[in-house]
Amino acid sequence: MKVEYRIYMGIGVFVLLITAVYFFWAKEYGGVTMLFGVAGLGIMPALYFGWWRKRMDPRPEDSETATIAESKGVIGAFPSNTIWPFVLGMGAFLSALSLVFGEWTLVIGGALLIFGAASVTLESRRGGVI
Amino acid sequence: MTIADERKDLSHDEGGHEHDHGGPKGIYLWLTSTDHKVIGKSYMYTSLVFMLIAGAMAMIIRAQLTGPNNHLVSQQTYNELFTIHGSMMLYLFAGPFAFGGFANYILPLQIGAPDMAFPRLNALSYWLFLTGGVTMLSGFFTSGGAAAFGWVSYAPLSSYSNAPGAGPDLWIVAIVLTGFSGIFTAVNLITTAFYLRAPGLTMFRLPIFTWNMIVTGMLILIAFPILTAAMIMLYADRHFGAHFFTVSGGGSPVMWQNLFWFFGHPEVYILALPYFGIVTEVIPVFSRKPVFGYKGLVFATLSIGALSTGVWAHHMFTTGTVLLPFFSALSLLIAVPTGVKVFTWIATMWGGDIEFKTPMLFVVGFLVTFVMGGVTGVMLAAPPIDFAVHDTYFVVAHFHQVLAGTAVFGGFSGFFYWYPKLTGRMYREGLGKLQFWMAFVGFSLTFFPQYIIGLRGMPRRVPVYLVSDHVTFLNQLSTVGAFLTGASFVVWLINMLISWKRPVAAGDNPWDGHTLEWATSSPPPHHNFVTLPPIRSARPLWDANHPEHADYKSPGHGVEFRDEEVNK
Secondary structure (H helix, E strand, C coil), rough: CCHHHHHHHHHHHHHHHHHHHHHHHCCCHHHHHHHHHHHHHHHHHHHHHHHHHHHHCCCCCCCCHHHHHHHHCCCCCCCEECHHHHHHHHHHHHHHHHHHCCHHHHHHHHHHHHHHHHHHHHHHHHHCCC | CCHHHHHHHHHCCCHCCCCCCCCCCCCHHHHHHHHHHHHHHHHHHHHHHHHHHHHHHHHHHHHCCCCCCCCCCHHHHHHHHHCCCCCCCCHHHHHHHHHHHHHHHHHHHHHCCCCCCCHHHHHHHHHHHHHHHHHHHHHHHHHHHHHHHHCCCCCCCCCCCCCCHHHHHHHHHHHCCCCCHHHHHHHHHHHHHHHHHCCCCCCCHHHHHHHHHHHHHHHHHHHHHHHHHHHHHHHHHCCCCCCCCCCCCCCCCCHHHHHHHHHHHHHHHHHHHHHHHHHHHHHHHHHCCCCCCHHHHHHHHHHHHHHHHHHHHHCHHHCCEEEHHHHHHHHHHHHHHHHHHHHHHHHHCCCCCCCCCCCCCCHHHHHHHHHHHHHHHHHCCCCCCCCCCCCEEEHHHHHHHHHHHHHHHHHHHHHHHHHHHHHHCCHHHHHHHHHHHHHHHHHHHHHHHHHHHHHHEECCCCCCCCCHCCCCCHHHHHHHHHHHHHHHHHHHHHHHHHHHHHCCEECCCCCCCHHHHCCCCCCCCCCCCCCCCCCCCCCHHHHCCCCCHHHHCCCCCCCCCHHHHHCC
């Protein structure tokens, strides 16, 4: 996790530096706000990775001498086929179209969105098709 | 189930190829699949269709500009055409083709993962991309026509009184939908690359393509939320009487430019970095050498990513409201890591056993076009030049050479390189080369005259010009070039059709590749791998296929291994 932590931290700290230079030189606060936000987008994930780095066991993918057989435990649950992302997508599409064509598409889209979101959550909890 | 068990299971299963999960077939498979390979291909083919549509719009634009005072299309239609041409090429082709298509398909294969980290999120992001594209195109079917304020939609052109009707709103919705699809894909790519690597594949052994996709993902997460926020403000201005960007209400139109370009400049690197990654995969394989300066390339990519957030206002020099020396200096600085990359690409080819197959030809085309666009970019980063040529055809020629140089030449290089992996079939080499030469000659003929057109003062986005402007002949040259480029895509379609109807089997590893995606069958089985070679360097498959020249034996590699240590 060390490299992952460092690349995020490096970008975050660099942008923080740029923010400081821009703040004192340009004295323009819109840009300072945006740059400061970007510095946060680097530093926040870095802190998360740094936190985990101290607490997780060394991983075979970080070891230069690991063998393929060393990967232990569950890699992850990979669902095979499920219709719910499509339902969710159509729900989001129709809901967004309501910004153009009025509320009636939100009725259909919102229903699909709630139905899809609930189903996709239940699918994960049950295991089911996954 | 562990990955080792899973691979054992698959090996009982005759390659896992015919391995039937009893799942759905046909169109229902396409609707329900969460396999990164199916989604990646859908992304790729969808974005290529969008490219052909946007390319057809470019042909109409060029036809309109063939003669002075031409009236092929009305001025309003012309505005709609260049707006949607730009928007589709940037939001729906160049970006999604790379980080939705190539990255989705190739990245898990390159790191030895069974799938992306969040397969259902991946599927959702494809549906948002597809519906976003459909939404953008549907603007043409509304009574007021599609959005007509340019792909940058500067205020006040995008206010409701200047751009009434449903078309501009559809454009806003389309951008928000594709923006979310990009954010989801970026989260997926970064998580996959950080958590699903094969044992022994440390970060500094990742293929450069994967590295570039990580940095692209980070940039997407920085840039797209700002764009989405700006779109919401624009919508509020248009419909809820907000005054973010209207002077009359105390807002600031330049604020739109700040927000847009704070997204827009990282976006340029979001479009370029994946193709840099593709090029870095193709060059070593066809030069039969390891990539020169691996760590230099990684750090160059990271510094391009970091610097790209601090250069947004170089698009706004002529507004007179930005700190010229700061933005000029940072923009010029970006040329340094980019130069490092070009240097390492050439150094990788240097002294190599170069084989000019179609992918490699496209790489050379990319290098020429991109360096030309990059050099004029350095010129434009100097405010005195920018003040003179801002919003002229000089800028148009510059960004077409940069963006189309990467997305078309880099993209087709990758397409032909990985086509055998995607389909298990081989394309026709002769037709591929013909396509390259038509595209390269046509493309250069289109855009070199445009530099001179720009220097003679022709502004961009105008449908007509005068005989006395002395740009008629140059515009005609440019149009001829554009139609030649357009014809090259017909050659590509013919190539695809022939290879589909009369397939020639490609084999699993036709190019003697270096990275893990060539270690599996073509096309890969469900969950990708039956066996993995031991990973002891950045070129695991090369090491396995050429043990006498393996990278881990070379002095200065860091960790030295003996063969028995590797193969245990």
